[in-house]
Amino acid sequence: GVLLVTQVALYLEQELNKRYNLFRLWDYPQKSHFLTQHGASIRAVVGRSTAGADSELIDALPNLEIISSSSVGVDKIDLIKCKEKGIRVTNTPDVLTDEVADLTIGLILALLRRICECDRYVRSGNWKRGDYKLTSKFSGKTVGIIGLGRIGTAIAKRAEGFNCSICYYSRTQKQESKYKYYPSVVEVASNCDILIVACSLTEKTHHIINREVISALGPKGFLINIGRGKHVDEPELVSALLEGRLGGAGLDVFENEPHVPEELLGLENVVLLPHVGSATVETRTVMADLVLGNLEAHFLGKPLLTPVI
Ligand code: 8YV
Structure with a gap:
């Protein structure tokens, strides 16, 4: 059996259902049962x-x-538990x-040029009462990236197209990278206009x-x-925004999704998205195929397509 947690x-669920004896955890109000x-x-x-x-779920699945x-x-x-037990992860x-x-570039442009607010301005009829206020330019700004992995690098490439200077923080300096490296997040933050979180969430990158x-x-x-929402100390972010100690924030992720801090909802200098970074038909379909491909490879005893461990 395969357990969907x-x-x-829908495409992924249907394919799993066709191929395996599929259990949907949410069908069972009593998980322990x-x-x-x-x-x-x-x-x-x-x-x-x-x-x-x-760890608890893994222990319950011998x-x-x-x-x-x-x-x-x-x-x-x-x-860690998976490694101990020899459970593969993809x-x-x-x-x-x-x-x-x-989406990151979209979020930057939406935040700096206030695209969402402009749209609301037109819809509400306020344009007829006067011009919209001036906003901030993106092209040529300095972009600081935390985590120069696959996604961080793809963001940097796009930002280069906007003539931005790029600097970054990662655990170790990337020798092959032409971007400016700082050995701490604080140094990147001090030296950039737009700080982007693009690293994976681990104990070390929490907050x-x-x-x-x-x-x-x-x-x-x-x-x-x-x-991930947990990269940011959210109460600190909220108070900095409320007190004007930070220019603005574009957020696709939150500490306790789908809950977004109430205080953010009334702010104009934030753009809030419901974790949609990868959420297109095209990409979710390829992601689903990769999930299915990994399972198939495993059950056929072939090498996994994208193993983590
Ligand atoms: C999705 C993501 O939210 O890939 C990730 O780590 O956060 C996103 O792509 C998601 O898991 C898609 O189902």
Whole structure:
């Protein structure tokens, strides 16, 4: 059996249902009851960024062989436990890189040029009462990127197209990169106009955007988060925005999705998106095919397409 731990694209769910004996965890209001009854028959778990497999779930599935996640981030999976137990884990890298990088540029432009607010201005009829206020230019600004991996690099390439200077922080300097490296996030924040979070979520990157970083970015700086909500100390971000200590924020992710801090809803200098970085028909379809491909490879005893471990 295959256990789906959260709702996924309909196409993926239908394909899983065609190929396997599929259990949907949400069909069982009493999770513990489901696990005692069916736990031993589950050989694979399918999840995504909203739900994976924690230590408790893994322990309840004695015959689990593989976890295939429809996401590049695997922060909801207990990788240490999987390694210990020899459980394989796969994700969906590369296929969503362009999509997330495109959305990041969209978020920057929406935030700096206030595109969403402009749209509301026209719809409300306010244009007839006078011109819209002036906004901020993107081209030529300095962009700081946290995490120069696949997605960070794709964002940098796009920002170069806008004549931006690029600097970055990552655990180690990338020798092959022409961008300016700073060995700390605070230094990047002090030296850029737009700070973008594009690293994976680990214990080390949890709250990597804290009060000190926000202060370094300052009242003219903009924060963009397309990583995970937990990269940012959200209460600190909210108070900095409310007190005018940060210029603005473009957020695709939040600490406690789908809950967004109430205080942000009334602010004009934020753009709030419902975690849609990879959410196009094209990309979600390729992601689904990769999830299915990994499961198929595993059950045929072939090498996994995109193994994490
Ligand atoms: C999605 C993501 O939210 O890939 C990731 O890590 O956060 C996104 O692509 C998602 O898991 C798609 O189902």
